Amino acid sequence: MISVLGAGVAGLCAATALAERGLSVEVIVPEGAPDPASNLAGGMLAPFCEGESAPEVVVARGQAAADWWAARVRGVVRRGTLVVAPPRDAAELDRFARATRGHVWTTPAELEPELEGRFARGLFFADEAHMDPRAAMADLRAGLAERGVAIHCGAPSGMIVDCRGLSAQDRLPDLRAVRGEMLEVSAPDVALTRTVRLLHPRFPCYIVPRGDGRYMIGATMVESARSGGVTARAVMELLSAAYTVHPAFAEAEVVATGAGLRPAFPDNLPAIRQDGDRIHLNGMYRHGFLMAPVLAEELAQMLIQEPAHAD
Amino acid sequence: MFYGTDLTSRLLLGTAQYPSPIVLRAAIAASGAEVITVSLRREGAEGGAFREILTESGCRILPNTAGCHTVREAVTTAQMARELFGTNWIKLEVIGHADTLQPDPFALVEAARILSAEGFDVFPYTTEDLIVGEKLIEAGCRVLMPWGAPIGSGQGLRNEGGLRAMRAHFPGVPLVIDAGLGAPSQAARAMEMGFDAVLLNTAVAKATDPVAMASAFGQAVAAGRAAHAAGLMPSRDMAKASTPIFGMAELA
Numbered sequence: 422m423i424s425v426l427g428a429g430v431a432g433l434c435a436a437t438a439l440a441e442r443g444l445s446v447e448v449i450v451p452e453g454a455p456d457p458a459s460n461l462a463g464g465m466l467a468p469f470c471e472g473e474s475a476p477e478v479v480v481a482r483g484q485a486a487a488d489w490w491a492a493r494v495r496g497v498v499r500r501g502t503l504v505v506a507p508p509r510d511a512a513e514l515d516r517f518a519r520a521t522r523g524h525v526w527t528t529p530a531e532l533e534p535e536l537e538g539r540f541a542r543g544l545f546f547a548d549e550a551h552m553d554p555r556a557a558m559a560d561l562r563a564g565l566a567e568r569g570v571a572i573h574c575g576a577p578s579g580m581i582v583d584c585r586g587l588s589a590q591d592r593l594p595d596l597r598a599v600r601g602e603m604l605e606v607s608a609p610d611v612a613l614t615r616t617v618r619l620l621h622p623r624f625p626c627y628i629v630p631r632g633d634g635r636y637m638i639g640a641t642m643v644e645s646a647r648s649g650g651v652t653a654r655a656v657m658e659l660l661s662a663a664y665t666v667h668p669a670f671a672e673a674e675v676v677a678t679g680a681g682l683r684p685a686f687p688d689n690l691p692a693i694r695q696d697g698d699r700i701h702l703n704g705m706y707r708h709g710f711l712m713a714p715v716l717a718e719e720l721a722q723m724l725i726q727e728p729a730h731a732d
Numbered sequence: 733m734f735y736g737t738d739l740t741s742r743l744l745l746g747t748a749q750y751p752s753p754i755v756l757r758a759a760i761a762a763s764g765a766e767v768i769t770v771s772l773r774r775e776g777a778e779g780g781a782f783r784e785i786l787t788e789s790g791c792r793i794l795p796n797t798a799g800c801h802t803v804r805e806a807v808t809t810a811q812m813a814r815e816l817f818g819t820n821w822i823k824l825e826v827i828g829h830a831d832t833l834q835p836d837p838f839a840l841v842e843a844a845r846i847l848s849a850e851g852f853d854v855f856p857y858t859t860e861d862l863i864v865g866e867k868l869i870e871a872g873c874r875v876l877m878p879w880g881a882p883i884g885s886g887q888g889l890r891n892e893g894g895l896r897a898m899r900a901h902f903p904g905v906p907l908v909i910d911a912g913l914g915a916p917s918q919a920a921r922a923m924e925m926g927f928d929a930v931l932l933n934t935a936v937a938k939a940t941d942p943v944a945m946a947s948a949f950g951q952a953v954a955a956g957r958a959a960h961a962a963g964l965m966p967s968r969d970m971a972k973a974s975t976p977i978f979g980m981a982e983l984a
Contacts, residue, residue, distance in 0.1 A: 474751040476751075516938070519940060520940050597753075597781030597782065597785075598778075598781065643774055643775060643779075644775050644781075645774070645776055645778045645779040646779070646780070646781065647775075647776050647778040685752075687754045687757075688752050688754040688755075689751065689752035689754075690752075
């Protein structure tokens with residue numbers, strides 16, 4: 422038996438990959454455990470865009486994520502990412518183009534007619550995708566249930582795969598929190614069909630369509646473990662960025678706000694770590710939905726080769 | 733040089749916007765910087781994990797009041813910084829305008845006076861205005877940090893004449909070019925003009941390779957400093973042959 426601790430994106434991906442290899446798995450979420458930070462994720466599968474600041478390993482390995490998700494959950498939208506910048510920050514686009522690959526220059530309105538007349542040029546990352554993270558995690562839970570994997574709050578009965586996110590700070594002293602804040606709005610007047618990233622030197626944002634006129638707008642990055650609700654400053658910055666993309670966002674209804682703490686290692690790279698008999702899958706930072714499947718497969722491969730551990 | 737502390741490196745580095753703490757640490761090492769600035773306003777007391785990584789770098793910490801718009805905010809943030817880092821050093825920023833991030837000189841002088849009286853060693857982020865500079869000195873500052881250009885703009889030394897006048901006006905005061913530098917050549921230029929140090933962040937943090945850019949800025953600052961000390965030749969509007977033109981052989 423393998424006991425996966427935590428049911429955020431890391432835990433669910435790990436349990437799925439292990440169960441798919443025929444290993445006996447349980448998922449443990451203790452009572453009172455905090456909601457997973459993954460609930461607040463953007464749900465972008467954007468390895469090329471992330472390459473702006475993430476190392477090549479995220480770009481190279483993250484490309485497998487979209488196929489992994491599409492094979493297991495509904496609602497993976499493979500329409501790419503459109504990157505734009507306000508006219509006065511056009512130099513940011515050139516910088517972004519230099520720092521990334523997998524893109525072509527485009528006229529934004531040709532991809533998203535809603536943006537007619539607003540941006541003269543943009544970058545199109547055709548091979549990227551997005552999805553609704555909560556819906557995707559619900560589908561993974563359903564898939565696990567079908568395979569007979571129990572999700573319970575009891576004591577672990579097998580070898581531990583620790584996917585507790587920030588709660589694992591008790592065993593991972595170099596794990597830190599990077600606060601993120603996001604909004605969800607209902608803007609039926611806006612019809613965007615793919616993720617749009619707005620580059621800005623101070624207030625960058627991304628807008629991810631969630632269907633039915635809903636959009637996720639994210640996300641701040643603050644080196645802080647402050648756990649309270651979203652700040653007024655974050656709301657102002659994110660909404661003004663969204664307004665720059667499309668003025669109709671001013672009429673949107675703010676449906677939800679969220680603030681969460683991303684677990685991050687010092688290199689901001691998700692990792693598998695051995696810790697005695699325990700294996701950690703943690704440090705998802707802002708790459709959870711991109712890298713958790715990749716690391717979960719790697720983990721499952723490791724454990725299948727060492728069956729002695731898995732009894 | 734700065735409140736009785738001598739430094740070997742004349743480059744001060746900001747710590748925001750790097751791809752990761754590991755890259756930040758490598759950039760600090762590559763730059764040779766001995767002083768790093770850290771913001772507190774937005775991170776608050778809960779930013780301890782990141783601050784610990786900065787402290788481990790071994791650099792002297794210059795906390796800043798970035799993001800403060802009023803005297804009270806700046807003073808409170810400075811007091812929190814002293815508590816968290818155990819240093820009297822404070823880079824005082826009081827922002828006057830949200831878009832240009834231009835300092836508010838009136839609030840700056842007032843906050844500098846309060847903090848100096850409380851025993852802080854104040855490094856004020858100011859403009860090249862001479863009168864504001866004098867008021868800051870009178871308020872207790874022993875260092876002035878004029879901008880090169882608006883924060884994060886990468887424009888370099890936007891008012892070189894004004895900065896030259898400032899250098900000449902405050903011959904004995906350590907002057908640090910703070911903000912607006914985008915290229916190592918601009919940093920070298922500031923040092924050639926006789927400024928005592930430069931402080932920058934975005935140009936390194938947002939480079940495609942921050943570590944290599946940090947090293948480039950470190951070298952530029954050292955080169956500019958050495959050039960200033962070596963005595964730069966004046967520029968002329970006519971050619972001056974480096975080989976004598978008299979006494980040449982007549983071969984006709």
